[in-house]
Amino acid sequence: MRKINTFWNWFQDNNQTIKNLINETPKNQKHISFWINKNLSYYCKEIDFMIVFPKNGNTRSEFIITANGNPEYFNQVIDLVDNSPKLKNWKFTAFIHPMENIEKVMAGLDKPYVFQDITLKASELKFMAINYEENIQKLDIIIFFKYFNIHCNNKTLNQAIYIILQDLIGEKSLYQNINLIHLAQMPDNTEELIYLHDLQSFIDTFI
Template identity: 85%
Template sequence: MKKINTFWNWFQDNNQTIKNLINETPKNQKHISFWINKNLSYYCKEIDFMIVFPKNGNTRSELIITANGNPEYFNQVIDLVDNAPQLKNWKFTAFIQPTERVDKIIEGFDEPYIFQEITLKASELKFLTLDYDEETQKLDIIIFFKHFNIHCNNKTLNQAIYIILQDLLGEKSLYQNINLIHLAQMPDNAEELVYLHDLQSFIDTFI
């Protein structure tokens, strides 16, 4: 508990500087981010942070504490956020949450994810389940998309799929419910496949 309080005391003393991070020069942004990470690591070296700055008239910035998907550190994330101070201009969130853009994805109006030479739209991805492990209560799934054969040897591809899945399911659900992920070329007849944006609904029904 002492380490938790130490972090939040430091954060409260510096929260205005952190909130103004987006308006700083790249050099100062790097400096401020270094000290956030440094003080967070005093509490736990295996967890990380993200900051979402306000838009559309919202005045609160959001500090997201993440375990980078490692379930061994989920409790550290929860304990830290549960003991966060009440600050008028800040929201504190445990774990990366599912995207709020699901409606746009379902309608096909989602922005594409661009990873180096790979461009993917979540609305165009489909999946099937391969196996369900009753012991771990996790699914093995196969994700289908166009042009897989072109990118199949690209190391960035697995990372790209992981980021999209984390966006759709959220950090915690992804690691609690999904075991192995296989990738494949979208078949010509894909009517039997399920859209990836329906994966969480499938999990809620199946598990």
Template identity: 70%
Template sequence: MKKINTFWNWIQDNNQTIKNLINETPKNQKHISFWINKNLSYYCKEIDFMIVFPKSSNGKTELILTANGDTEYFNHVIDLVDNAPQLKNWKFTAFIQPLERIDELMKGIDNPYIFHEITLKASELTFLPVEYHELSHKVDIVVFLKNYNLYCDTKTLQQAIFIIMQDIVGEKSLYQNINFVQLAQVPVNMEGLIKLYDFQLFLDNLNGIELNNYFLKMWETVR
């Protein structure tokens, strides 16, 4: 608890400097970010941060604490944010949250993600559950891409998919519910494929037994 208080005391003392980070020179931004990370590492080296600046002058600056998907440190993030102080014009958030743009995804008007030579639209990604692990309550899934045969299974492509999935379902849900992700070309028979933006809805509406039966039935349709 002492380390938690030490971190938040430092944030309170320097919150105005951090709020003005976006207006600083690149050199000063790097310096301020270094000290935020340094003080955060005194509490837990495996936790990182993101700062989201408000779009309007009267909006709140958001400090997001993330475990980078490492479930071993989820409780560290939760404990830290649970003990955050009440600061005017500040919002403290545990984990990277899903983007609130499902309507855009459903209409297919979302902006594409561009990773080097790879361009992907989240609204075009589909998935199929393969296996449900009863002990961990996690699922293995296959994510289908229209141009998988063109891109092939590169590290960049895998990282791109995880970034998109994290944007869609949020950090905590992604790493608490997904065990393994396989990538594949969209099959000729697309019956039963689920839009990736419906992943959380899929989990919310099926229990473990139903998941296993569903997996066996739907996986057979595209193999």
């Protein structure tokens, strides 16, 4: 509990600086992010953070604590957020949650994800379930997209797919329900494939 209080005391003392992070120079952004990570690591080295800055007149920024999908550290995330301070301009959230505007993805109106030299649209990705591990109650799936053959050796690719999946079904669902993820080139015949944005519905029906 002492480590939790130490982190939140530091956060409260620096919350205005952190809230203004988006307006800083890249050099200062890197410096501020370093100290957030440093102080968070004093509590637990295996968890990370994300900041969602306010849009459309909303005054609150969101500070998301993530275990990077590792269930061994879910309790540390929950304990930290459960003991977060009440700050007027901040919302504290445990885990990365599914995006709220999934309808845009389903309609094909989503903006593409850009990861260095990889550009992917969640609405264009499809999947197939290939195995169900009964002992752990998790699925093995293949995710298909058009340009896999071009990017198959790109080290950023797995991370990019992981981020998109977290946005679509959330961090906890991803690691509670998905065991292995394989990537493949989109075939010419896609009749048996399911859109990736329907993965959570598939999980709810299947598991």
